[in-house]
Amino acid sequence: MAISRRQFLRRSALAVAAAGLNQSQLSGAVRTIVLSGPAKKVLVLGAGMAGLVAAYELSKLGHEVTVLEARTRPGGRVHTLREPFSDGLYAEAGAARIPDNHDLTHKYVKEFQLPLEPFYPNRLNALRFDRGNREEVPIDGFTDAMTRQFGEDLGGNPDRWRKIKGGTDLLPKAFAERLSNKIHYGSPVVRIEQDEKQARVVFLNAGQRQTMTADNVLCTIPFSVLRKVELPALSAQRRDVIKNTRYDAVARVYLQTRNRIWEEKGLNGFAFTSGAIEIWEPTWSQPGPRGILMTYARPGEAERITKLKENERIATTLKQLDGMFGGLRESFERGATKCWMEDEWSRGAWAFVGFSSLREGRIHFAGEHLSPWPSWMQGALSSGLRAVKEIDEFVKV
Ligand SMILES: Cc1cc2nc3c(=O)[nH]c(=O)nc-3n(C[C@H](O)[C@H](O)[C@H](O)COP(=O)(O)OP(=O)(O)OC[C@H]3O[C@@H](n4cnc5c(N)ncnc54)[C@H](O)[C@@H]3O)c2cc1C
Numbered sequence: 001m002a003i004s005r006r007q008f009l010r011r012s013a014l015a016v017a018a019a020g021l022n023q024s025q026l027s028g029a030v031r032t033i034v035l036s037g038p039a040k041k042v043l044v045l046g047a048g049m050a051g052l053v054a055a056y057e058l059s060k061l062g063h064e065v066t067v068l069e070a071r072t073r074p075g076g077r078v079h080t081l082r083e084p085f086s087d088g089l090y091a092e093a094g095a096a097r098i099p100d101n102h103d104l105t106h107k108y109v110k111e112f113q114l115p116l117e118p119f120y121p122n123r124l125n126a127l128r129f130d131r132g133n134r135e136e137v138p139i140d141g142f143t144d145a146m147t148r149q150f151g152e153d154l155g156g157n158p159d160r161w162r163k164i165k166g167g168t169d170l171l172p173k174a175f176a177e178r179l180s181n182k183i184h185y186g187s188p189v190v191r192i193e194q195d196e197k198q199a200r201v202v203f204l205n206a207g208q209r210q211t212m213t214a215d216n217v218l219c220t221i222p223f224s225v226l227r228k229v230e231l232p233a234l235s236a237q238r239r240d241v242i243k244n245t246r247y248d249a250v251a252r253v254y255l256q257t258r259n260r261i262w263e264e265k266g267l268n269g270f271a272f273t274s275g276a277i278e279i280w281e282p283t284w285s286q287p288g289p290r291g292i293l294m295t296y297a298r299p300g301e302a303e304r305i306t307k308l309k310e311n312e313r314i315a316t317t318l319k320q321l322d323g324m325f326g327g328l329r330e331s332f333e334r335g336a337t338k339c340w341m342e343d344e345w346s347r348g349a350w351a352f353v354g355f356s357s358l359r360e361g362r363i364h365f366a367g368e369h370l371s372p373w374p375s376w377m378q379g380a381l382s383s384g385l386r387a388v389k390e391i392d393e394f395v396k397v
Pocket residue numbers: 045046047048049050051068069070071074075076077078093094095096097098105187188189190220221222225226229250340345346348349350366367368369374375376377378379380
């Protein structure tokens with residue numbers, strides 16, 4: 001069953017309280033890891049944030065790490081779109097905002113010396129449609145609408161939100177550079193098995209099945225995709241969880257314009273609609289004159305958009321935003337869309353399973369879905385670090 005963000009927050013607060021921990025202890029507990037035994041051979045499945053941080057920290061501890069990634073790039077759901085935009089403009093398909101209390105995300109941004117900048121502009125006005133009328137409001141009116149709709153963890157003071165200057169993908173790329181030849185791209189995993197002595201992973205290399213063995217496997221493949229992988233070594237109960245975890249849909253539509261015509265009207269391009277769709281202007285801090293407006297639809301609306309053909313998604317969004325900002329149609333140059341349900345290696349935006357690792361024998365699991373912060377990079381990082389500790393402490397038999 002899908003749960004709302006509010007339900008999740010209540011549930012996670014209860015679970016953390018039940019475990020006698022607070023959330024900072026949860027992330028802090030895994031920060032001081034030391035190699036606790038002989039080096040192990042570890043196969044990490046997936047080069048998203050969970051897999052990357054685990055591979056990075058396991059390597060630093062001296063373990064022998066190999067990463068198998070289905071895509072030809074690192075980052076998974078952290079993906080900055082640079083095509084088909086002009087003049088080097090970019091916008092985020094996935095992770096974009098970093099709140100000030102996500103200590104692990106900030107830790108690695110700082111470790112790799114990536115520049116941060118405000119997520120929201122502090123000039124011009126945003127639009128609000130959620131209170132019945134069209135309103136022009138300062139940017140804290142936008143984050144107030146977010147608080148009302150989604151709760152404090154997505155709203156609050158606009159100043160607490162940051163983005164990575166140059167694109168969020170600089171973060172996974174920084175991990176990947178440090179792991180260099182340990183990551184095998186274009187290598188989708190099709191089978192995971194184990195016995196008392198070792199774990200084995202079968203993957204495709206140029207369409208051919210190949211097998212690698214390891215002491216431990218860390219699987220960060222989203223359950224929405226993992227359910228198509230052969231998992232003979234797992235209990236029926238675990239396979240059921242993997243099969244039945246429901247992922248939420250998210251759809252984004254991007255419109256590139258010749259000029260930032262909204263600015264001429266005193267608007268900064270951010271808006272919150274009556275249907276709880278966010279509209280962002282991701283290029284406000286990038287050089288002009290061209291600009292991008294993008295929509296961010298969550299479950300309820302995202303499924304409807306996903307069903308449309310690409311040109312229909314763009315045409316209906318152009319009509320909707322032209323009605324809000326005026327003059328957009330004349331300035332429109334090209335559009336793009338990202339619907340996470342149709343992404344072959346994600347099949348959804350996010351899910352919540354719980355904090356447990358679901359470890360079975362030598363097979364460990366991590367990913368945002370197995371963390372106290374689902375739908376955040378912080379969640380992927382914290383679960384990856386939890387798995388590092390688990391693997392490091394695993395006793396070889
Ligand atoms: C629309 C959207 C908006 C978001 N906004 C934010 C935000 O503003 N701030 C924030 O902090 N977070 C945000 N997030 C959440 C954040 O992006 C994720 O929580 C995080 O990136 C998930 O990392 P992960 O490693 O758990 O999973 P993934 O990134 O999905 O990594 C899993 C990896 O496994 C690979 N894989 C899949 N199948 C196979 C296979 N068979 N074999 C091998 N590899 C495979 C995938 O290609 C992928 O690289 C957003 C996410 C989405 C989708």
